[in-house]
Amino acid sequence: MVMDDPDRYDMEDSEQIGIFVPGADIEREVSRDRLIHALLLTGSAFVLMLGVTFVLMIPLMAGGFIILYPNGTIYFADWVMLFLSIAEMVFVVPPIWYVRKHGLKLSSSA
Secondary structure (H helix, E strand, O other), X not given: OOOXXXXXXXXXXXXXXXXXXXXXXXXXXXXXXXXXHHHHHHHHHHHHHHHHHHHHHHHHXXXXXXXXXXXXXXXXXXXXXXXXXXXXXXHHHHHHHHXXXXXXXXXXXX
């Protein structure tokens, strides 16, 4: 009696194994221009976040909550980092705007 090879898997062409298929969703609608636009929008969101952080730091430095010493040491009050993290929320605005503009679900930006 001859036994079949246990490592051999015979699958019919009609069977699906339920894995991700590229291009099944939003990926098929992405063109080169749309991808470049999304990347530029992400870059502008980053620059906007840095700008808001800088603008928020100016009054904090003037108030003495952030001190830059000549030897390179930086002093800041404990709550300052929590306050400056608000600027990171600006990074979320352009992707949400892009998704809403193109009528996509918010979950498609994740």
